[in-house]
Amino acid sequence: xxxxxxxxxxxxxxxxxxxxxxxxxxxxxxxxxxxxxxxxxxxxxxxxxxxxxxxxxxxxxxxxxxxxxxxxxxxxxxxxxxxxxxxxxxxxxxxxxxxxxxxxxxxxxxxxxxxxxxxxxxxxxxxxxxxxxxxxxxxxxxxxxxxxxxxxxxxxxxxxxxxxxxxxxxxxxxxxxxxxxxxxxxxxxxxxxxxxxxxxxxxxxxxxxxxxxxxxxxxxxxxxxxxxxxxxxxxxxxxxxx
Numbered sequence: 578x579x580x581x582x583x584x585x586x587x588x589x590x591x592x593x594x595x596x597x598x599x600x601x602x603x604x605x606x607x608x609x610x611x612x613x614x615x616x617x618x619x620x621x622x623x624x625x626x627x628x629x630x631x632x633x634x635x636x637x638x639x640x641x642x643x644x645x646x647x648x649x650x651x652x653x654x655x656x657x658x659x660x661x662x663x664x665x666x667x668x669x670x671x672x673x674x675x676x677x678x679x680x681x682x683x684x685x686x687x688x689x690x691x692x693x694x695x696x697x698x699x700x701x702x703x704x705x706x707x708x709x710x711x712x713x714x715x716x717x718x719x720x721x722x723x724x725x726x727x728x729x730x731x732x733x734x735x736x737x738x739x740x741x742x743x744x745x746x747x748x749x750x751x752x753x754x755x756x757x758x759x760x761x762x763x764x765x766x767x768x769x770x771x772x773x774x775x776x777x778x779x780x781x782x783x784x785x786x787x788x789x790x791x792x793x794x795x796x797x798x799x800x801x802x803x804x805x806x807x808x809x810x811x812x813x814x815x816x817x818x819x
Contacts, residue, residue: 578616691731767811
């Protein structure tokens with residue numbers, strides 16, 4: 578007959594593990610000697626080895642008890658079910674791993690590829706990273722508030738970014754960050770930006786969406802250059818729904 582320590586040593590586990598299996602009911606409670614100490618026989622050794630084999634194979638402790646007393650057919654069924662559960666968990670872990678890998682470029686977690694290509698196009702045009710980041714924030718708001726509109730927006734945006742007029746507007750907005758906030762050129766630039774955005778497609782619904790975006794950007798622009806904050810306000814005033 579073995580003590581708890583001897584049983585643990587003979588099976589390569591700790592005393593704490595043996596006691597835990599006893600508490601969980603996986604290992605049958607053994608007889609005790611006259612002093613009240615547990616004494617384990619060969620059945621305990623075999624049971625503990627089976628528990629360890631199942632645990633090492635990845636079987637959840639909650640399912641080990643089902644397997645210990647199962648007949649071959651039932652054992653096979655439970656193992657198949659456990660395998661399916663593990664496969665589902667692996668699939669979920671792989672999806673999480675891909676999302677974590679996407680943290681490297683950062684924006685890929687929150688923006689579709691088409692929007693990212695638009696941002697890359699702005700960089701190709703010569704727009705500064707500061708303005709690209711501002712445009713990114715607008716893209717994130719659009720994707721969050723109006724996800725159904727994003728495919729159309731991306732398609733139109735990619736086409737518009739080949740227009741020299743729009744390219745010039747972006748570059749002028751970029752340069753305006755160095756202007757005085759009271760520079761009258763900001764008023765003209767706001768007129769040009771809003772006029773380009775209208776292009777015959779202005780509707781009350783479109784105005785409402787544009788206004789909701791500009792309103793949300795108010796706080797986001799707190800750290801932006803003062804001329805951009807004024808330009809943003811001038812544009813917001815021009816597209817505010819009646």
